[in-house]
Amino acid sequence: MKKKILIIEDDLNLGFLLMEFLELEGYEVKLCRDGLSGFSYFQKGNFDLCLIDVMLPKIDGFTLAKKIRTVCEKTPFIFLTARDMKQDRLQGYSLGAEDYITKPFDEEELLCKITVVLRRSSLTETAVIPTQFEIGDYYFDYKLQELSYENTPHRITEKENEVLRLLCLNMNQILRREDAVQQIYGEYDYFLGRSFDVFISRLRKMLKKDSRISIDNVFKVGFILNVKVS
Secondary structure (H helix, E strand, O other), X not given: OOOEEEEXXXXXXXXXXXXXXXXXXXXXXXXXXXXXXXXXXXXXXXXXXXXXXXXXXXXXXXXXXXXXXXXXXXXXEEEEEOOOOHHHHHHHHHOOOOEEEEOOOOHHHHHHHHHHHHHHHHHHHHOOOOOEEEEOOEEEEOOOOEEEEOOEEEEOOHHHHHHHHHHHHOOOOEEEHHHHHHHHHOOOOHHHHHHHHHHXXXXXXXXXXXXXXXXXXXXXXXXXXXXXXX
């Protein structure tokens, strides 16, 4: 099946050139000229990749990327923009962009980057990410948002659920604090980091019934969910 690409670009000359070029390369392409219609089409279609201009009418590219992430966490996107300031690049990557390409750009180079992103995305989709975990005497079901002890389930909050999943996916390994905060909140700053620490403290209390389990600090780096084998 053809991979589907959504282009959100207000420069119609560039947009139509990209659409024609990518269609010749075998992709199915939809072009929108503003952020509002781009988000509307994204919700309707099952797109494999989005190419997003930053300076869009109605909804700017950064805001559009945030809205896309609220609908789907997996669809990759690449920013195409004339804005080349370091702060803009950092903001783009912090929102989860696969790449940040400044105009003017070479079409063949863009095609190579699209190919790499879609290949990586396909590999991620085929990987099975576990949603159920044994943590010592505890059992954690991410989909049900439940942490059970001695067959007694306890419903945890949405943020506790997300933090515990990250810890479990990195069990007995370092979970970098900054990376975890960005995955949970979509960005990183001091106050979000402090909020993340609160959820770590809550999870420590929930898991304290099994002495083999600990959530340890790694100074200035992050945390480790340690589970000792008896």
